[in-house]
Amino acid sequence: MTGEGPARQAAALAARTSYGRLLSLLSARTRDIAGAEDALSEAFAAALQTWPERGVPDNPDAWLLTAARRTLLNAARHQGTRDAAAAEIARRHAMLAAEGHDPAFSDERLTLLFVCAHPAIDAGVRTPLMLQTVLGLDAARIAAAFLVAPATMSQRLVRAKAKIRDAGLRFALPEPEERAGRLGDVLDAVYAAYGTGWDSRDGLDASAGGLAEEAIFLGRLLAALLPDEPEAKGLLALMLYCEARREARRDRAGRFVPLAEQDPARWSRAMIVEAEGLLTAASRSAQFGRYQCEAAIQSVHVQRAVTGVVQHGALSLLYDLLATRAPSIGVLVARAAALLAAGDAAAALAALDALSPQARIATYQPYWATRAHALRDAGRPDEARRAFARAADLTGDAALRAYLLGRAADGA
Template structure:
């Protein structure tokens, strides 16, 4: 039982690193995924019999590389690739015969996934799946599309990579700014996935939020003059500071405006504020800075005891102008409702195309809340019902059910 548990933990924690490290040299995503899968199967068969190796990740790397070399031999790979195979074999021996720390190649792999030939809209999904090991269904949820659609898109993309034999080279310094946004989006999406899973017992993605913050810090070292990197870090840290306040002792969900702010971690808030100031000094304004500034206004309640909704509404106006995502549009409606009344918030909500919000849970949760305030009871019940059906977290479903029951 203990062996299987260690294998499962290694699979969750190391998959992205294994894939990233191998892809830098091998570049055939499908072959690498197959080889890593074979390596995990071999571990399930071998480790219970002979014991867990001292360096599980290095063992898996060795096994996966052997599978790749065997596959290359079977397909009669050209002699030009033989030096690479030999170098990889030597590198594997170095990893397994020393105390060498397994390298974290994920950030580099993310930039590799921003290859100009890859559709910009698919770069983040590709990174989430191949670098961070998130399944297609969860990625689809983040992009508000059907899991089957996302799976098909990823499959077609990988087929394109194989068919066109795309070469994944590390981009030059002059290319980094053009590729940065996709990497930022991936880290943010990974954080969001980990944030949502944090309350779910035994979720394999519970540590993903911490992983995203770690990658954000690495990215800051890599591109220290980019204001949006500071903005993203500030955003994640402001959210992370409130993690323990999201649920009460019984596991009930507590919305941000009702949280006990004395439970927020002041150290993380102050660090986030430092990053936000650094972003403002770096020049230029972007969506992650504006999103972090919105969270910063919420954080001020810790000291002032009130929420400055007018400031939040103004920040959302700016965000909608430069990045009119569904999240920004719904957030603006919520802030406007607080400043100018629920009627104004509903007008903004109902202006969003209905086809866009069919599967967007925050829209229906806010709609239920505003309709309830306006005593539009049937519409409120209907909206709450849809929000409950779209909620993946039990505590949020229960919270919304309680709100609906009060109508």
């Protein structure tokens, strides 16, 4: 136990902190992510065997990298590609082995994130790819978060990796002229991970399938690797503001608590302080961005912890700005909710009516919940009741459903 314990711990730590760094280094040259994953898992298995006997190496990452590269090289030889390709791999192997002795070998994870969110990759598989390649999550865990069968998720991931390799996607940061758009895709994919399980998670049980922690890890990584991109900071700030309020979204009995009724004492002060710092730093670049704007809206909400009031004027200004620059259905419904919170039910209803022709609202729960509240405030209780019931039908979150059904039965 004495010999094995530390070795296993070192392997586990290396697995958690270094997986993405190692995988990005191993796949960058060959574009073969699946091959690199196999080689890396063999290296981890070898470490579990070797380290307890011979002790943990000084630089576990370098050891793992060298072991995995040897496997890749052997695999290339076995495939009978002992021509130019094999020679090239051998040359680069030698070059990189030298690099591997440096404990601070290069970090290619940013490149890997851009590959995962490449426009040639289907938008629906970008987030799962990131979670698997950069964080090492297995397909079953990802499948649970995205509410699909594990076999389906595995198949999507395999197909995407094959496309990356066979179509020859570029493993490099995008050219400056397409940088902004491509970064937007990366940020969107990370935010999508944050959104998984947000509404379907019952209570505070983090094991129920959400990936908020993983999304924040990726957000931190992006903010650190792209110190000059205000939107990377904006996204991280946004996720931290939301995460800070997670506990307060349920009362002691596990019932849903809407934002306006949450107890600010239950918000995480540390996360809010960090988010405020990020947002301030981002605003120095004076470049508008969707995520900074959304984070600023959250910032206004949490000011209530200090001032005791919500600055509705500031909120509607920010929502107007966001709706002009990034008019997604979520933003437009949230803008209507802000109008309602400011006491203008008629304007909120008008904003919601303007969305009615869009097919997506039929199944968009926040639309029906906001509409229900607006109808209630406008003195139309029967319609409000029906809208609350419809919103309740559209959520998989038991606590939120109970809250909405309660409102519907309340005579709204």
